Amino acid sequence: MDLDKLLAVQEQCINDNPxxxxxxxxxxxxxxxxxGEIRKENFEEAYRILKKRIxxxxxxxxxxxxxxxxxxxxxxxxxxISIHELEKAVVIYGGRAKIKTLPMPKVDKKIAVIxxxxxxxxxxxxxxxxxxxxCIYEKExxxxxxxxxxxxxxxxxxLIQEETIKLEEQGIEIKVNCEITPEKLKGIALxxxxxxxxSGEWTEKLDVNEVTLQTEIEKVFAARxxxxxxxxxxxxxSTGRCAAVSIDRFVYNKSLTALREKExxxxxxxxxxxxxxxISPRIEPENGTFTKEEAINEALRCVQCECHKCVKACVHLQxxxxxxxxxxxxxxxxxxxxxxxxxxxxxxxxxxxxxxCGAVCPESINMADIIKETRKSMVSxxxxxxxxxxxxxxxxxFTNSKYFELIKHQPGKNNSKYVFYPGCQxxxxxxxxxxxxxxxxxxxxxxGVGLYLxxxxxxxxWAGRQEQFNSSIEKFQLNLEMLGNPxxxxxxxxxxxxxxxxxxxxxxxxxxxxxxxxxxxxxxxxGNGKILAVHDACTTRNESGIHESIRNIAKSLNYKIEEPQxxxxxxxxxxxxxxxxxxxxxxxxxxxxxxxxxxENDFLAYCAMCRDxxxxxxxxxxxxxxxxxxxxxxxxxxxxxxxxxxxxxxRFNLKKELLKNLWGEKMDIKDEYExxxxxxxxxxRAKMEDELILEGDIKRVIGYAEKTNNSFYNPETGHxxxxxxxxxxxxxxxxxxxxxxxxIINAYSHRMxxxxx
Amino acid sequence: xxxxxxxxxxxxxxxxxxxxxxxxxxxxxxxxLEGNFEVELLxxxxxxxxxxxxxxxxxxxxxxxxxxxxx
Numbered sequence: 165m166d167l168d169k170l171l172a173v174q175e176q177c178i179n180d181n182p183x184x185x186x187x188x189x190x191x192x193x194x195x196x197x198x199x200g201e202i203r204k205e206n207f208e209e210a211y212r213i214l215k216k217r218i219x220x221x222x223x224x225x226x227x228x229x230x231x232x233x234x235x236x237x238x239x240x241x242x243x244x245i246s247i248h249e250l251e252k253a254v255v256i257y258g259g260r261a262k263i264k265t266l267p268m269p270k271v272d273k274k275i276a277v278i279x280x281x282x283x284x285x286x287x288x289x290x291x292x293x294x295x296x297x298x299c300i301y302e303k304e305x306x307x308x309x310x311x312x313x314x315x316x317x318x319x320x321x322x323l324i325q326e327e328t329i330k331l332e333e334q335g336i337e338i339k340v341n342c343e344i345t346p347e348k349l350k351g352i353a354l355x356x357x358x359x360x361x362x363s364g365e366w367t368e369k370l371d372v373n374e375v376t377l378q379t380e381i382e383k384v385f386a387a388r389x390x391x392x393x394x395x396x397x398x399x400x401x402s403t404g405r406c407a408a409v410s411i412d413r414f415v416y417n418k419s420l421t422a423l424r425e426k427e428x429x430x431x432x433x434x435x436x437x438x439x440x441x442x443i444s445p446r447i448e449p450e451n452g453t454f455t456k457e458e459a460i461n462e463a464l465r466c467v468q469c470e471c472h473k474c475v476k477a478c479v480h481l482q483x484x485x486x487x488x489x490x491x492x493x494x495x496x497x498x499x500x501x502x503x504x505x506x507x508x509x510x511x512x513x514x515x516x517x518x519x520x521c522g523a524v525c526p527e528s529i530n531m532a533d534i535i536k537e538t539r540k541s542m543v544s545x546x547x548x549x550x551x552x553x554x555x556x557x558x559x560x561x562f563t564n565s566k567y568f569e570l571i572k573h574q575p576g577k578n579n580s581k582y583v584f585y586p587g588c589q590x591x592x593x594x595x596x597x598x599x600x601x602x603x604x605x606x607x608x609x610x611x612g613v614g615l616y617l618x619x620x621x622x623x624x625x626w627a628g629r630q631e632q633f634n635s636s637i638e639k640f641q642l643n644l645e646m647l648g649n650p651x652x653x654x655x656x657x658x659x660x661x662x663x664x665x666x667x668x669x670x671x672x673x674x675x676x677x678x679x680x681x682x683x684x685x686x687x688x689x690x691g692n693g694k695i696l697a698v699h700d701a702c703t704t705r706n707e708s709g710i711h712e713s714i715r716n717i718a719k720s721l722n723y724k725i726e727e728p729q730x731x732x733x734x735x736x737x738x739x740x741x742x743x744x745x746x747x748x749x750x751x752x753x754x755x756x757x758x759x760x761x762x763x764e765n766d767f768l769a770y771c772a773m774c775r776d777x778x779x780x781x782x783x784x785x786x787x788x789x790x791x792x793x794x795x796x797x798x799x800x801x802x803x804x805x806x807x808x809x810x811x812x813x814x815r816f817n818l819k820k821e822l823l824k825n826l827w828g829e830k831m832d833i834k835d836e837y838e839x840x841x842x843x844x845x846x847x848x849r850a851k852m853e854d855e856l857i858l859e860g861d862i863k864r865v866i867g868y869a870e871k872t873n874n875s876f877y878n879p880e881t882g883h884x885x886x887x888x889x890x891x892x893x894x895x896x897x898x899x900x901x902x903x904x905x906x907x908i909i910n911a912y913s914h915r916m917x918x919x920x921x
Numbered sequence: 922x923x924x925x926x927x928x929x930x931x932x933x934x935x936x937x938x939x940x941x942x943x944x945x946x947x948x949x950x951x952x953x954l955e956g957n958f959e960v961e962l963l964x965x966x967x968x969x970x971x972x973x974x975x976x977x978x979x980x981x982x983x984x985x986x987x988x989x990x991x992x
Contacts, residue, residue, distance in 0.1 A: 549990035920950035
């Protein structure tokens with residue numbers, strides 16, 4: 165597998181990007197994080213998070229002008245989360261949090277800060293933290309700048325005093341009543357390693373670099389405010405911080421400009437969809453500031469922004485607790501293990517490859533493509549568990565054998581402008597309708613409609629068996645050539661997409677489009693205006709023509725259509741895709757249930773397996789052919805689903821019947837021991853279905869045991885137990901002989917082989 | 922390899938259909954993928970037919986098969 169290609173895809177995932185509240189904050193406070201802690205009622209941890217980014221938090225936390233709220237995704241009609249009120253609540257309720265600080269080693273460098281306003285003290289604070297000797301020159305009798313001018317009820321001057329003391333305790337020298345004029349700057353510049361002018365009233369015009377804040381005097385840095393005149397508390401903090409970064413780099417001769425794109429405000433690329441979330445109105449503090457409870461409730465309104473559209477849509481990602489990034493990491497590990505267990509095999513074989521994740525992802529990261537590649541790699545390295553896809557692959561072999569395969573021109577014709585390809589599963593579930601459809605096509609289309617019964621290779625494709633898939637496609641192409649390269653009319657969505665993506669110079673058309681274009685059969689009965697929720701097949705999620713045809717057919721038969729939340733290009737899998745039905749049956753059922761809950765209305769499907777899986781889970785589901793060839797009444801819905809054994813028998817019988825009725829040919833194939841009569845009760849039948857044991861397997865075990873007497877006998881019950889190995893599985897059957905029939909008591913199998921006694 | 926048929930020391934209810942004799946526990950070689958094991962299984966000492974119970978097939982044997990497949 166191309167590991168680099170996978171890694172590159174992983175980097176495209178936007179989910180780890182910070183939300184707007186973080187990127188709109190000039191100093192990038194982890195708003196989602198601190199609100200997350202309030203939700204857990206942990207105000208002290210919330211305080212620790214705030215303190216990481218905000219200097220003198222006990223002051224700034226109370227007066228921040230909170231640009232973060234403007235682009236909050238919940239900000240409709242002034243409903244944004246009260247981030248600032250929450251910040252204040254954290255200062256009040258979490259301020260006693262113990263915070264460990266490691267003393268930084270002192271640096272033998274001196275920095276002068278001119279002006280003890282917000283940017284000046286931020287710059288001084290940050291550089292002090294890095295170990296510099298910092299001195300603040302303030303022309304007034306105390307530092308604080310614009311903070312001192314704030315009304316007392318918003319900011320108690322005592323708090324500024326407390327923070328000033330803390331700065332001095334940390335070793336910052338503060339010289340008050342000490343005005344530095346442009347004339348004195350030269351002397352200061354000589355004395356210090358660098359200077360920051362934070363003063364808002366600097367008279368000399370300086371040429372300040374927008375990014376680095378460096379002036380034309382190399383070691384002098386100055387606040388942008390002198391240039392722009394903007395007034396914002398948090399912007400001033402950001403300016404001071406920016407200057408501190410520049411000065412630190414300047415003193416150590418490092419690049420002043422490298423990697424600074426994400427300093428200050430920038431646009432978040434995270435995409436958050438809250439159209440399906442209900443946002444309750446803002447909670448207003450009853451007494452000016454939030455009580456703890458009010459703060460917690462307000463914090464609970466926060467949607468904790470993340471993209472994760474894929475995870476929200478996909479039950480597999482939810483179940484495995486993986487997002488694409490984590491999934492790709494897991495795959496990489498699984499790929500690289502040489503010795504030891506491949507823990508992720510089951511996970512990788514539980515993806516339905518339906519592609520919904522890719523359809524909803526803003527970056528179109530499609531796990532289906534990645535899983536497909538991974539399975540191919542597992543097969544090529546001989547690391548794919550044999551049992552995973554064995555049954556489906558053997559089924560494909562059966563379907564493409566003499567038991568089902570049939571390639572014919574229309575009876576009485578020697579060429580085919582079209583060929584009907586009903587597919588293996590429709591032929592197994594709806595064989596009667598396949599015959600009716602073929603007759604319809606022969607009647608409606610000129611130029612000859614051939615018939616091709618077979619399997620499109622889907623099991624091999626899903627199983628990662630590239631060679632097998634390629635050879636089945638090659639064979640298909642050769643057979644089409646023999647028919648004169650007709651237009652292929654498919655009923656099955658999976659055949660449609662496999663042929664469309666993998667054949668060359670072949671026109672593929674969906675049967676549903678033909679019905680839509682050529683009109684429905686004259687005897688099709690109208691429905692009763694019932695509402696049906698359309699379930700589009702995941703293998704044709706991007707085929708809008710097919711989606712439209714299905715809706716047109718249903719509407720013209722007087723049914724109303726409901727579009728579920730996940731529909732058309734965003735449709736969900738029924739639980740069969742990727743062969744999950746065989747590899748992880750329990751999970752396949754969950755996928756089916758997950759889809760069923762998308763609508764209370766009866767479903768309308770157009771893939772036989774979708775219809776069958778829904779029906780198996782008790783969901784009333786119509787196949788589109790039920791509408792076209794039904795009797796127009798509610799009872800058209802037959803909830804019976806053929807077993808795996810029935811499916812094979814139905815395919816075989818369909819071929820037999822078609823050959824006999826349309827071409828007058830007799831098919832004479834007999835299976836080993838097929839004459840054996842067996843009786844199976846429902847419970848055992850269900851067990852066989854779950855364990856993928858066919859009636860044919862059972863007959864062959866019994867037939868062989870009866871012939872050879874290689875079996876065991878229980879004199880108490882009269883039961884016989886016999887086992888026989890076919891290819892790579894040993895089947896065991898416990899049975900009782902009643903006259904000329906055999907009653908099946910139990911059946912089981914194993915793959916391990918007895919090699920010697 | 923801890924795979925073992927648990928017969929609880931009881932005599933098996935099954936007899937060999939061919940010779941009508943009792944089954945006995947004996948060492949049997951089994952193989953899956955690249956794993957070769959010797960396990961105590963019920964067999965007819967005369968006809969050499971080996972019986973694998975469902976309990977073993979769906980239990981320990983399945984576990985070992987799965988773990989070998991994931992190696």
